[in-house]
Amino acid sequence: MSTPRLAAAVLADFFLAGLLAAGPVVEVEEDVYSFTPANNGAGPMWCSGSTTLVRDGPLVFATGLETLTNTPPLNNCRWVLWRRDDAGWTKVYTDNGRTREPSPLARLSGRWVLVSANPTLTPVGQAGGGPARPEVVFFAAASPTQAVQTIAPQWAGAPGFTEHSYRSFVADAATDEIAWFQNIDYTHAEWALGRFGAGGGEWRGAGQLKWPWGADYARPQPIRICYPNVALARGQLHFVGVSDILEPNPEWRAFKKQLTGQEWDYEFRRLFYVWSKDLAAGRFEPWLELASREQTCGWITPGDLYAAPDGMVHIVWTERAIDERLREKFFPAAKQRHELNYARVRDGKVISRRTLLAAEEGGAREVPGLARFHISPDGRLFVFHYLSGTRAEGRPVAENRLVELRADGTPGEAWRVPLKQPFTSFFTATPRAGSAPSHYLDLLGHRAGAGQTISYARVAIR
DSSP: OOHHHHHHHHHHHHHHHHHHTTSOEEEEEEEEEEOOOOOSSOOTTOOTTSOSEEEETTEEEEEEEEEOTTOOSBSOEEEEEEEEETTEEEEEEEOOSOBSSOOOEEEETTTEEEEEEOOBOSOTTOOBOOBBOOEEEEEETTBTTSOSEEEOOOOSSOOOOBSOOOOEEEEETTTTEEEEEEEETTTEEEEEEEEEETTEEEEEEEEEEEOOEETTSSSOEEOOEEEEEEEEETTEEEEEEEEOEEOOOHHHHHHHHHHHOOSOOEEOOEEEEEEESOGGGTOOOOOEEEEEOTTTTOEEEEEEEEEOTTSOEEEEEEEEOOOHHHHHHHOTTOOOEEEEEEEEEETTEEEEEEEEEEEETTSOOEEEEEEEEEEOTTOOEEEEEEEEEEOTTSOEEEEEEEEEEOTTSOEEEEEEEOOSSOEEEEEEOOTTBTOOOOSEEEEEEEETTOOSEEEEEEEEOO
C-alpha cells in the first residue's frame, strides 16, 4: 500500500474511533445455543419477517430451534424458550411437539410472552409434510418454566394449514392486540386478530389477505408474498413483503433449468406494501408496488417496517440489480448494483424514497446486507445493517453499522458498531412484536464465522 493510501486508511480508522466514543457501546456479546441442521428447508432464521427475540424490562426472551434425532424431515424440529437475566441465558421451556419452522415471539403489556407455534398433526415417524394446527402459547415473564395457556386462533372457516406456514406474528403492546398471518398455497394469507390481557381475551376478527395479481406475466397469476414485515399499530395493519413464485419468465426459466437441472426456480424481485385502516373491519387498501427488479432478474430482500406514532410508515430493504448467470444472454449491458433502500409511506402513498448505501460494478464496493430499524424511547430512528465487500483503498470490510435517520428521512450520523464478530443475519427486539422502544439494541442471529451457532448482543445507544 502506498504511503498516501496508508495515511488515508489510518485517518479513516482514527475518524471511526472518534465517532465510536460518542456512539454505540457493545455491552454483551455471547453465544446462546448451537444447532444441527434439520435439512428440511428451514432453520433458526427462516422466519425472517418476524422475530424470535423480545425484551421485557431487564429480561430478554428468545425462541430456539432444536433438531430431533431419529425423526425424518420435514417436521423434525421442536421449539424451545430461552430467557436471559443478569446470570445469563437459561433454557426455561422445551416444547413436546414437532414442527418444521422457528417460532416467532411477541410480548404484551401485562408481562406476557407469547410463542407462535405450528405443530404438525402427522403421526410420529412420518416423513414429508402434512397438516398443522397453529396455536399461541402464553408464558408469564416472571415465571416462564410452565405455559400458562395455549389457544388456537379463530379463523374464518377451516383453512388447510401445513408445515410451510410462512407465518407472521406481531403485537401492539399499547392495546394488547396480536395479529397472525399464515399463507395458504399461492393465493392468499389467512389472518386472525385478538386482544388479550390479564383477565383473558378474545379473537376479534379473521379473514383473508388476497395476493396482488400478476397481470403482466406471460401466464397471469397471483403473486404470492413471503417473508413480510408486519406491524399492528393502533388498530391499523401494515404489511410489506417480497414476491415468491416460480420463475414467471418462460425464457429465463428454461435457461435456469439448463444451469441447475431443476424444473423449479423461485424469484424474489418485487416488493409490495398493503395496509388496513382498521384490521378488525377486515378491509385492505389496494396493493402498492414499492420496488421491482423484474427487468434484469434481480433480487429484493425485505428488511424492516416501523409504523410511527405520527402515522408515517418507514420501510427499509435491500436490492440486487441482476442475476449475473443470465447477464451475457439476456441483458449484456446491465451492471451489477447492490442497494440499501428506504421509503416513507403515509396513507398508502410514498412520501419519499432514497438509497442509503449503494455498491456498483466498477465503483464503490461496500455491499449493504440485511437491515433492521431501532427506535429509541425519545423517538429517534436508526437503521442497523451489515456491510461486506471492500473499502475504497481495497481493504476487505465485514462489519455492522448504525445510521440515524432524521425526521425528513435523510440519513444523519453513522457509526461502526464495534462487535468482535459482526452479525450477518439477525433479529431485533422490535416494537412490531411488542417490545418497547429502548436505549438497548438487542440482536439475535448468526455472526460471521460462527457456524451453526445463534448468538446474542446488547448494544447501548445513548
